[in-house]
Amino acid sequence: MLLGPRDRDLVASRKEPLMEGWTLLVVRQLDAENHEAGGYVVAADTVGAGVGEVVLYATGSSARQTETTRDRPCDAVIMAIVDTWEIGGREIYRK
Amino acid sequence: MLLGPRDRDLVASRKEPLMEGWTLLVVRQLDAENHEAGGYVVAADTVGAGVGEVVLYATGSSARQTETTRDRPCDAVIMAIVDTWEIGGREIYRK
Amino acid sequence: MLLGPRDRDLVASRKEPLMEGWTLLVVRQLDAENHEAGGYVVAADTVGAGVGEVVLYATGSSARQTETTRDRPCDAVIMAIVDTWEIGGREIYRK
Amino acid sequence: MLLGPRDRDLVASRKEPLMEGWTLLVVRQLDAENHEAGGYVVAADTVGAGVGEVVLYATGSSARQTETTRDRPCDAVIMAIVDTWEIGGREIYRK
Amino acid sequence: MLLGPRDRDLVASRKEPLMEGWTLLVVRQLDAENHEAGGYVVAADTVGAGVGEVVLYATGSSARQTETTRDRPCDAVIMAIVDTWEIGGREIYRK
Numbered sequence: 001m002l003l004g005p006r007d008r009d010l011v012a013s014r015k016e017p018l019m020e021g022w023t024l025l026v027v028r029q030l031d032a033e034n035h036e037a038g039g040y041v042v043a044a045d046t047v048g049a050g051v052g053e054v055v056l057y058a059t060g061s062s063a064r065q066t067e068t069t070r071d072r073p074c075d076a077v078i079m080a081i082v083d084t085w086e087i088g089g090r091e092i093y094r095k
Numbered sequence: 096m097l098l099g100p101r102d103r104d105l106v107a108s109r110k111e112p113l114m115e116g117w118t119l120l121v122v123r124q125l126d127a128e129n130h131e132a133g134g135y136v137v138a139a140d141t142v143g144a145g146v147g148e149v150v151l152y153a154t155g156s157s158a159r160q161t162e163t164t165r166d167r168p169c170d171a172v173i174m175a176i177v178d179t180w181e182i183g184g185r186e187i188y189r190k
Numbered sequence: 191m192l193l194g195p196r197d198r199d200l201v202a203s204r205k206e207p208l209m210e211g212w213t214l215l216v217v218r219q220l221d222a223e224n225h226e227a228g229g230y231v232v233a234a235d236t237v238g239a240g241v242g243e244v245v246l247y248a249t250g251s252s253a254r255q256t257e258t259t260r261d262r263p264c265d266a267v268i269m270a271i272v273d274t275w276e277i278g279g280r281e282i283y284r285k
Numbered sequence: 286m287l288l289g290p291r292d293r294d295l296v297a298s299r300k301e302p303l304m305e306g307w308t309l310l311v312v313r314q315l316d317a318e319n320h321e322a323g324g325y326v327v328a329a330d331t332v333g334a335g336v337g338e339v340v341l342y343a344t345g346s347s348a349r350q351t352e353t354t355r356d357r358p359c360d361a362v363i364m365a366i367v368d369t370w371e372i373g374g375r376e377i378y379r380k
Numbered sequence: 381m382l383l384g385p386r387d388r389d390l391v392a393s394r395k396e397p398l399m400e401g402w403t404l405l406v407v408r409q410l411d412a413e414n415h416e417a418g419g420y421v422v423a424a425d426t427v428g429a430g431v432g433e434v435v436l437y438a439t440g441s442s443a444r445q446t447e448t449t450r451d452r453p454c455d456a457v458i459m460a461i462v463d464t465w466e467i468g469g470r471e472i473y474r475k
Contacts, residue, residue: 001232015175032230062265075157080205110365170347252455270395300460360442
């Protein structure tokens with residue numbers, strides 16, 4: 001799983017029917033120190049992330065192991081809103 | 096899922112029989128700001144993308160979760176034509 | 191499988207229900223000479239890694255082949271605590 | 286799927302029994318402009334590529350969706366011989 | 381599949397029970413010209429590679445398609461000992 005802020009929406013009106021009902025978000029990757037790492041992924045949101053929240057997302061076949069995405073052509077899914085992460089007691093991020 | 100413009104066709108007359116019927120496109124990767132990121136992928140098109148349209152594509156086993164590609168040796172599939180994407184209200188791309 | 195030290199916790203209170211019960215750790219990647227390689231992954235811990243221990247983790251669909259993660263949206267799992275590794279008799283790491 | 290020229294054979298006499306019968310080729314990756322991109326993959330050949338031909342190959346679990354590779358430990362398979370590819374009418378490659 | 385020399389052992393006494401019985405090796409990646417490429421992977425050995433031998437390994441779900449690794453949390457497996465590889469008649473490596 002990787003980390004990224006949620007702040008970009010993506011709209012696609014013409015699409016594979018199996019994608020119907022997904023909220024698609026462009027999530028930029030964060031590195032372990034909470035800086036932008038350069039990459040991004042377009043992910044389906046299953047938890048209702050709000051603008052500016054840091055999310056945890058899974059990729060690959062694991063992204064199909066949720067009720068919303070099972071057996072559908074999804075390779076990235078937002079699974080959680082991150083509250084905090086830390087390094088040996090030092091807090092890197094707090095929501 | 097990642098983003099890229101559709102503008103290259105690929106023709107392969109001698110191929111694995113399970114690929115019959117696919118339209119193969121060379122899709123260059125875009126970064127989250129709509130600039131070319133350097134990579135590319137050859138993807139099967141399930142939505143009929145037109146030249147110059149920005150497409151959303153899935154990779155890996157998720158690329159086999161469409162009617163056209165199920166149980167076939169496909170690791171990249173075009174799933175949608177992108178209309179818009181934005182960052183916190185700022186529009187990055189509009190078709 | 192890749193190697194990394196265990197020293198960061200991640201807390202996510204709002205999450206996909208299938209993630210309940212996982213301990214989530216931020217694991218930085220090590221290279222083969224025991225130096226930090228720059229990347230990281232958020233992994234579910236199945237072995238109870240302690241702070242500072244070097245762990246072995248699997249990614250992708252293989253991360254779902256444990257009792258804790260089977261059929262759940264997990265793409266990285268900590269599988270072992272590393273005791274030693276060596277190159278042709280030269281010891282690179284000892285716990 | 287990615288593109289690469291076929292020009293290297295690989296011989297392995299001691300191997301996993303499930304690999305018996307595969308022709309193994311070292312395929313260098315091409316970028317979208319037909320230049321070498323630096324990487325390579327060792328792939329099983331299902332189409333009988335000749336020396337110097339540009340091939341299309343699939344990776345990951347999709348590489349196991351051919352008759353030759355199904356349920357076998359194969360993560361890269363050559364699926365087609367490329368005839369041409371183009372960019373907006375400009376031809377990048379012709380066999 | 382990728383190539384690398386076998387010369388590092390890894391010992392992990394506390395581990396996921398499904399890993400019991402595996403020989404774990406740290407395999408550095410080689411590029412197509414037989415030079416070290418910088419990366420590595422920890423792989424389960426199914427063929428009994430000796431020190432200094434160049435091995436072929438598969439990653440991802442394909443690494444679970446051997447008798448030793450089926451349905452286990454393995455994402456990299458050594459499948460063969462390489463004898464030779466060549467480019468258009470020029471030999472790059474011979475064991």
